Amino acid sequence: MAINIKIRDNGPYVVEGEFTLTDAQGNPVEVKKAALCRCGGSTMKPFCDGTHSKIGFKGANEAVQEADPTTT
Numbered sequence: 001m002a003i004n005i006k007i008r009d010n011g012p013y014v015v016e017g018e019f020t021l022t023d024a025q026g027n028p029v030e031v032k033k034a035a036l037c038r039c040g041g042s043t044m045k046p047f048c049d050g051t052h053s054k055i056g057f058k059g060a061n062e063a064v065q066e067a068d069p070t071t072t
Contacts, residue, residue: 003019012036
């Protein structure tokens, strides 16, 4: 299954598919769906805890194509 990342309006990144997150101690965490914080306020980082709605987070809702590092 492919990994799909959705950007929620003024909310988290929702990642779906079979993937592994690695914590700060190097321990793998098997995941099939996760909401990842992008507001910076979650108490459960890297996971979203809904803080974005309490603090009025406004984030970009579209992905921006990165520059090709081989051309810079």
